[in-house]
Amino acid sequence: MDFSALKKIIAGYNTFVVTSHIMPDGDSIGSVLAFTLALQRVGKNAIAVVKDDVPRKYAFLAGADDIKRDFDGKCDVIISLDCGDEERLGFENKLKTYAGIVVNIDHHKSNSLFGDINIIENQASSVGEIIYHIIKDMTSIDLDIAQCLYTSIITDTGSIRYSNSTPCCVRILAELIEKGVKPDFISRQVFERRSIESVNLIKLSLDTLELFDNNRIASISITKEIMEKSGAKEEDTDGIINYAREIEGVEVAILFKERGEKLVKVGFRSNEWVDVGKIAEDFGGGGHLRASGCTLKMPLDEARSQVLNVVKKYLAGEGAWME
Amino acid sequence: MDFSALKKIIAGYNTFVVTSHIMPDGDSIGSVLAFTLALQRVGKNAIAVVKDDVPRKYAFLAGADDIKRDFDGKCDVIISLDCGDEERLGFENKLKTYAGIVVNIDHHKSNSLFGDINIIENQASSVGEIIYHIIKDMTSIDLDIAQCLYTSIITDTGSIRYSNSTPCCVRILAELIEKGVKPDFISRQVFERRSIESVNLIKLSLDTLELFDNNRIASISITKEIMEKSGAKEEDTDGIINYAREIEGVEVAILFKERGEKLVKVGFRSNEWVDVGKIAEDFGGGGHLRASGCTLKMPLDEARSQVLNVVKKYLAGEGAWME
Known part of the structure; x- marks a missing residue:
């Protein structure tokens, strides 16, 4: 230098x-x-x-x-x-x-x-x-x-x-x-400093944890209701996706954050081989191999269903077909 | 060497x-x-x-x-x-x-x-x-x-x-x-490897989180029911006490693990000044300044009440009085 x-x-x-x-x-x-x-x-x-x-x-x-x-x-x-x-x-x-x-x-x-x-x-x-x-x-x-x-x-x-x-x-x-x-x-x-609100957020978020595709996909959904009920701040959502990513067998972890009636922020993480940067790009977002994100203008349920479908295809090795 | x-x-x-x-x-x-x-x-x-x-x-x-x-x-x-x-x-x-x-x-x-x-x-x-x-x-x-x-x-x-x-x-x-x-x-x-059972354990354990004494004491209680319902192993309880210890303002964190109808293992952690080794000694256990434990032969409710009373006294600076 x-x-x-x-x-x-x-x-x-x-x-x-x-x-x-x-x-x-x-x-x-x-x-x-x-x-x-x-x-x-x-x-x-x-x-x-x-x-x-x-x-x-x-x-x-x-x-x-x-x-x-x-x-x-x-x-x-x-x-x-x-x-x-x-x-x-x-x-x-x-x-x-x-x-x-x-x-x-x-x-x-x-x-x-x-x-x-x-x-x-x-x-x-x-x-x-x-x-x-x-x-x-x-x-x-x-x-x-x-x-x-x-x-x-x-x-x-x-x-x-x-x-x-x-x-x-x-x-x-x-x-x-x-x-x-x-x-x-x-x-x-x-x-090692957490607010009690951030602990509430972890608890309520884990209630939404779902596994798909033989446990290779894990998702967590932070609804607006969860944010209000927990009293947590936006910065407290940092790291929540790791609870999904670190589960044994999981390759892709997805965090859905409901921001409005038709606004969902989606975060992706992968552990070993799936390029989640590409997945996010499919939805107009971006990022890296192992960490990426996108924003979808649709209700949470619809965003979840669309994103899960695409992630399942990538895991089936059909990602290239998407392009 | x-x-x-x-x-x-x-x-x-x-x-x-x-x-x-x-x-x-x-x-x-x-x-x-x-x-x-x-x-x-x-x-x-x-x-x-x-x-x-x-x-x-x-x-x-x-x-x-x-x-x-x-x-x-x-x-x-x-x-x-x-x-x-x-x-x-x-x-x-x-x-x-x-x-x-x-x-x-x-x-x-x-x-x-x-x-x-x-x-x-x-x-x-x-x-x-x-x-x-x-x-x-x-x-x-x-x-x-x-x-x-x-x-x-x-x-x-x-x-x-x-x-x-x-x-x-x-x-x-x-x-x-x-x-x-x-x-x-x-x-x-x-x-960074968690079983789904260990995530269940975190979720159910956080439901039992309680704060006392102006948030200076935080406790978590893992009942036998929680262990069964989560399907978690004993080793999965490692680290759960940190959810209590890391909350802002908390000085003493306590983890109660119900092991039988009249058998409770208690773990203590402190952040800055309380000697939890001494607290554990009061109950026939031991450990260090910042991490200690003891085993109580009584029902969970009774253990909780006795331990909380003693910890509150230590926090009030009355620890010496106990000896």
């Missing part, structure tokens, strides 16, 4: 805004805070800006309370982290309205390269991993920064359960633990 | 039995298989013996199919892994009946030192971590062995979510990934 252009910018300017995408996650918040803290440590006037609510579970991170929701001033440099395009940052105007220089640091292949400098490392597990490499030559990584970087990496690797858990990022985790990070403390904050 | 005595034994003898405790887990199966494979690689006649069912989720590990359930022959050396005392290995007779030399390798402090050689490393995250250090000087760690060791370490550290996730064991994980281990593949096998 070559950071020489970025280093010159850091050396040459004084006011920095570090920002990331709306609907922030552990990697975006962790890397924004780590980089902001590091810039402050080397004497820069740096603030963190995220134009959305910061999930409460990241409130324990140093600097989280100082994240600004709004920014319409001027600065020398805006640094965008973990964001594929400028729009998803949520700023009212083009970034160049606010800053002389735009730096774009990301680990997603599909980045629109909107910066004056673009550092796109798609081999990195997380932006936290890239920021680690930048910071370690800038200043010493203290416990505050270490906790932010650790949070970035474990959230984007699912606590090293995902395929992006490379030797490099795992060694960085080891080093951050050496700096004083308590893995159990961070994991409790990030992974 | 000093393995010189063990190395001499390996060099000087030919037939080895590698074994571990009944009710085997990922660390015991992973370390038994890794060590057995390594001994075979250096030309020894080594077999793995576990006197219990091997959970199906570990069947993907190399050598798992060759684990013997029974052994009543003779060998030069028996190596016990991850086991605090001889009885828990499940052999009919004393180990010395079967072998000239007994080697005892463990990472639990409370080990009865029943071996001719005892290697007890309580700083190690897992026995897999100790075995890694032994094997790396014996033979090259191939992918088969690497997968076994990886399974050991991630199961005993909860995928580096527990406090025993040290820099040393995390670096070993990085090295094993370098040897070809796929973190996502192992995690799917080990953490």
